[in-house]
Amino acid sequence: MPSELELQIAHLYRRAGFGLARAELAAATKKGYAACVDELLNPEKVQDPLDERLKELEGELFDLTVLEDAQAWWLYRMLHTKRPLQEKLTLFWHGHFSTGASKVERAAYMLQQNRTLRERAFGRFEDLLVAVSKDAAMLIWLDNTQSTKKKPNENYGRELLELFTLGIGNYGEEDVRAVARAFTGWRQKDGAFVFEAKEHDGEPKTLFGETWPWKGDDVLAALARHPATARRLAAKLVRFFVRDEGDPELEGVLARTYLERGGELREVLRALFTSPRFLAPEARRAKVKSPCEFVCTAIRELDASVPLRSLPPMLARMGQTLFNPPSVEGWHEGLAWINTATLFERANFANHLATQRGVAGDGRFEPERFVPKDANATKVIETFASMLLDGEVPAPMRAALEAYLMGKDKEGKPVAFKPTREALDEKVRGVVRLMLSSPEYQLS
Amino acid sequence: MLDRRGFLGTSIAGLGVLGLASRARAQEGSASSTPPASSGDPSRRILVVVQLSGGNDGLNTVVPYADDAYQKARPKLAYGAKDVLRIDDGTGLHPSMKALHARYGLGQVAIVQAVGYARPNRSHFRSMAIWHSADTEDGAPRTGWFGRTADALDAQGADPAIAVSLASPTPFALQRASAPVLSFDNEEGFTLQPDKRFTQGKKAQVEAFRKLCAPVAESATYADRVRATAASGIGSADKLLDCLHAGKNRSNYPRGAGTKLAQVARLIDGGQATRLYYVTTGGYDTHARQKDAHAGLLASLSDGIEAFFDDLEASGRAQDVVLVTFSEFGRRLAENGSQGTDHGTCGPMFVVGPGVKGGLVGEAPDLAALVDQDPVARIDFRSVYASVVQSWLGLDATPITGAGRPLLPLFA
Numbered sequence: 001m002p003s004e005l006e007l008q009i010a011h012l013y014r015r016a017g018f019g020l021a022r023a024e025l026a027a028a029t030k031k032g033y034a035a036c037v038d039e040l041l042n043p044e045k046v047q048d049p050l051d052e053r054l055k056e057l058e059g060e061l062f063d064l065t066v067l068e069d070a071q072a073w074w075l076y077r078m079l080h081t082k083r084p085l086q087e088k089l090t091l092f093w094h095g096h097f098s099t100g101a102s103k104v105e106r107a108a109y110m111l112q113q114n115r116t117l118r119e120r121a122f123g124r125f126e127d128l129l130v131a132v133s134k135d136a137a138m139l140i141w142l143d144n145t146q147s148t149k150k151k152p153n154e155n156y157g158r159e160l161l162e163l164f165t166l167g168i169g170n171y172g173e174e175d176v177r178a179v180a181r182a183f184t185g186w187r188q189k190d191g192a193f194v195f196e197a198k199e200h201d202g203e204p205k206t207l208f209g210e211t212w213p214w215k216g217d218d219v220l221a222a223l224a225r226h227p228a229t230a231r232r233l234a235a236k237l238v239r240f241f242v243r244d245e246g247d248p249e250l251e252g253v254l255a256r257t258y259l260e261r262g263g264e265l266r267e268v269l270r271a272l273f274t275s276p277r278f279l280a281p282e283a284r285r286a287k288v289k290s291p292c293e294f295v296c297t298a299i300r301e302l303d304a305s306v307p308l309r310s311l312p313p314m315l316a317r318m319g320q321t322l323f324n325p326p327s328v329e330g331w332h333e334g335l336a337w338i339n340t341a342t343l344f345e346r347a348n349f350a351n352h353l354a355t356q357r358g359v360a361g362d363g364r365f366e367p368e369r370f371v372p373k374d375a376n377a378t379k380v381i382e383t384f385a386s387m388l389l390d391g392e393v394p395a396p397m398r399a400a401l402e403a404y405l406m407g408k409d410k411e412g413k414p415v416a417f418k419p420t421r422e423a424l425d426e427k428v429r430g431v432v433r434l435m436l437s438s439p440e441y442q443l444s
Numbered sequence: 445m446l447d448r449r450g451f452l453g454t455s456i457a458g459l460g461v462l463g464l465a466s467r468a469r470a471q472e473g474s475a476s477s478t479p480p481a482s483s484g485d486p487s488r489r490i491l492v493v494v495q496l497s498g499g500n501d502g503l504n505t506v507v508p509y510a511d512d513a514y515q516k517a518r519p520k521l522a523y524g525a526k527d528v529l530r531i532d533d534g535t536g537l538h539p540s541m542k543a544l545h546a547r548y549g550l551g552q553v554a555i556v557q558a559v560g561y562a563r564p565n566r567s568h569f570r571s572m573a574i575w576h577s578a579d580t581e582d583g584a585p586r587t588g589w590f591g592r593t594a595d596a597l598d599a600q601g602a603d604p605a606i607a608v609s610l611a612s613p614t615p616f617a618l619q620r621a622s623a624p625v626l627s628f629d630n631e632e633g634f635t636l637q638p639d640k641r642f643t644q645g646k647k648a649q650v651e652a653f654r655k656l657c658a659p660v661a662e663s664a665t666y667a668d669r670v671r672a673t674a675a676s677g678i679g680s681a682d683k684l685l686d687c688l689h690a691g692k693n694r695s696n697y698p699r700g701a702g703t704k705l706a707q708v709a710r711l712i713d714g715g716q717a718t719r720l721y722y723v724t725t726g727g728y729d730t731h732a733r734q735k736d737a738h739a740g741l742l743a744s745l746s747d748g749i750e751a752f753f754d755d756l757e758a759s760g761r762a763q764d765v766v767l768v769t770f771s772e773f774g775r776r777l778a779e780n781g782s783q784g785t786d787h788g789t790c791g792p793m794f795v796v797g798p799g800v801k802g803g804l805v806g807e808a809p810d811l812a813a814l815v816d817q818d819p820v821a822r823i824d825f826r827s828v829y830a831s832v833v834q835s836w837l838g839l840d841a842t843p844i845t846g847a848g849r850p851l852l853p854l855f856a
Contacts, residue, residue, distance in 0.1 A: 142731075143731040143732045143782055143784070146731070146732040146733075146780075146781070146782030146784070147781065147782065148781035148782070150781055151779075151780045151781025151782075152780070152781070153731055153732065153780050153781065153782045153784070153786065154731075154780070154786040154787070155729075155731040155732075155786070158566070158567070158787065162567050162569075168567055168569075168570055173566065173816055176566075244666075285665075285666060285667065286666060288666075288670070317629060317630065317633055319612055319613055326613070327497075327568065327569075328568075329568070329569050332613060335669060335670075336613045336614075337613070338669075338670050338673050339609070339612060339613065339614045339624070339625075339627035339673060340604075340624065340626050340627045340628070340634075340673060340674075340676055340677030340680070340681065341612050341627040341628055341629040341630075341633070341634065341677075342612060342613075342627070342629075343670070343673060343674050343677050344633055344634055344635065344636070344677055344681065345629075345633050347636055347653065348633055348636070348637045351636070351637050351638070351639060354639075355639045355640065355641065357641075394660070396655065396656070396658065396660060397656055399655070400652045400655035400656050401652065403652065403655070404648055404649070404651070404652040407648070425641070425642075426639065426641070426642045426645055429639060430639065430642075430645060430648070430649055430652075433639075433649070434649065434652050434653060434656060437636075437653060437656070438656045439656065439657065439667045439668070439670035439671040439674055440667045442667075442670050443666060443667055443670070
């Protein structure tokens with residue numbers, strides 16, 4: 001059985017990243033928990049040739065003006081990054097500042113936003129909020145480009161208050177209208193922010209009880225420093241990284257950290273990942289894996305590969321289309337991912353992954369690398385459980401998988417499992433598929 | 445004698461392919477001759493909800509074209525007397541809803557006007573949650589109104605297929621007290637696909653997967669929540685696919701809601717015993733340049749509903765089906781500066797089917813008495829729910845919508 005430290009580190013990388021292969025887990029355990037957290041929080045200190053590699057592949061593999069390629073490009077990052085928290089946070093912010101290519105209609109703008117989210121993922125929330133508010137995709141997505149001095153469009157103002165900062169119950173309809181006026185004149189041209197002074201309403205507006213000529217930047221600064229924003233972000237971070245059900249105590253700690261540290265996200269995240277609430281055994285398996293988490297951790301933990309382009313349509317059927325969240329509210333986390341249709345899709349991705357027999361790096365899973373030559377059924381199950389389930393196999397799962405591995409002879413009598421080439425190719429792949437399809441593996 | 449539902453319920457599981465093939469032939473026969481009379485049997489009645497996500501512009505759907513306040517508030521977007529499909533001297537349908545207008549002429553469409561709730565919320569998500577839960581007070585509801593209807597139809601919680609969602613993620617409206625509902629998306633993916641090299645191994649994998657999904661005695665972990673849904677899926681999927689394959693579409697559906705309605709029609713035709721279907725269609729959040737977009741949405745909605753009932757008429761099941769549309773809110777009376785409309789309050793609901801008593805229900809919104817720039821709802825949405833639940837499905841609406849919802853004259 002794995003040590004408590006190994007369990008903590010595996011938990012950390014499932015949440016702050018996309019899981020670890022066996023060798024990576026061993027190396028990380030040697031470094032210790034504190035060093036791992038430090039690395040995750042300071043991606044700039046970690047050597048990662050990913051950007052250079054992607055640059056090389058761009059001409060060859062990716063046409064980044066095409067949405068499917070942009071999706072594949074991002075998935076490549078999630079699968080290969082050495083700075084996993086950076087990608088995980090980018091996914092978090094994509095869900096928070098949910099923007100959809102269905103309306104923006106330019107993959108290049110979606111990628112530009114994606115880079116902004118990644119660059120500012122660890123900084124001050126206020127800076128991120130300003131950057132997103134001036135982002136071309138966002139300006140198009142919530143119609144701010146269409147807003148005029150004479151007739152302001154309320155779409156951005158409303159979602160800014162409701163979803164990006166304060167949350168419902170902390171503002172009124174008159175605030176929505178005042179904020180909408182403050183953002184008049186915020187436009188984009190060819191992907192760059194422009195301020196059109198003649199379309200800006202420079203008259204006084206009343207917000208938070210103060211009446212003066214609020215500008216967009218003033219509004220963003222006030223919103224970013226508001227305690228309701230701190231509470232809302234803390235609650236979302238806890239649901240994304242710790243527990244689907246939330247954790248009021250930890251949320252309180254994070255909201256206080258946010259306010260005390262001027263909205264420095266790195267400090268809020270440090271408080272999260274070093275909290276005893278995060279490390280408590282009850283926080284393990286307390287989250288449903290999102291489709292991206294499910295797919296990427298499965299591939300990484302098995303040290304396997306699947307053809308990159310097969311992933312986006314499968315993820316879409318599981319309920320997660322990158323760059324096209326279902327609405328401006330982003331994805332609902334937790335049990336909302338799970339229904340009868342998405343569970344079949346997950347089980348079928350599991351089949352897809354476990355039966356990859358192609359070229360290394362582009363569709364290969366090699367069960368024989370992990371199964372000792374003299375392995376019996378129990379050993380096979382334990383081997384993959386250690387890679388996928390923290391070594392924990394509930395009794396009914398063990399019984400089901402053993403029965404599956406054993407098979408039957410012509411008279412229906414059970415036949416013991418032997419790791420022949422054929423058995424490795426059929427039954428061991430089958431066991432891995434079943435394990436990945438199990439209710440237990442859907443949890444992080 | 446076994447009724448049709450009972451017969452199908454046993455034949456698919458018991459007789460397998462043979463039963464299906466003979467039944468499919470029997471149905472083709474009946475479709476081309478006299479359809480079976482069926483509206484007499486309330487236990488066969490079906491309710492289909494179509495959710496228009498994003499906040500449909502109700503004022504440009506059921507248009508108060510003769511109202512000056514409407515014309516003045518919408519210099520770019522208003523439709524006039526010449527544009528609309530006339531209903532009466534004050535009201536007309538959006539010009540692209542020709543098919544629905546024709547069906548209205550047959551007396552099969554009730555248009556419930558100005559539906560909403562008091563103290564309207566203009567957040568998509570809050571307002572949708574209110575419509576889904578039928579709770580305006582934010583009492584942290586655990587179930588949705590459609591889920592409670594499923595619970596009333598399947599009191600044992602034994603049949604997850606009593607309600608089918610053709611929307612993913614499953615809308616909160618379908619949340620039941622205990623049993624999961626069936627969410628269905630596409631037929632290729634609604635089964636455990638086998639390893640392509642060892643297709644004969646599928647049976648052993650399905651057997652093992654069933655064991656992984658079997659309930660664990662005296663256990664209530666988070667994984668068990670997932671397990672219950674997985675068990676519903678593996679327990680009901682084969683039957684649903686059999687019905688889908690046995691069923692046929694006999695009309696042409698447009699994209700949008702039509703794609704999903706086509707699947708519903710096939711399931712009904714194929715003998716799926718589901719009583720409640722839920723379909724969503726999006727794109728209604730028309731803040732900017734809405735005219736063409738909205739016209740396209742309503743055309744596809746109207747044509748989709750028409751194709752659906754045409755299809756059901758051909759398969760002899762139209763009498764058993766009522767379809768209801770709703771959206772989380774209407775849009776503001778005044779257009780904005782982007783040739784669009786911002787979030788508003790109440791809106792119309794369509795109730796469609798041969799069993800429906802057609803006509804306008806309630807009064808048009810009063811555009812002279814705005815609150816917060818928007819008209820005030822005249823009919824609480826829970827009255828519409830209660831009327832459908834009680835008068836169509838024959839259930840007691842009280843546990844579903846709360847007590848004291850006046851019933852509307854929606855059914856003949």
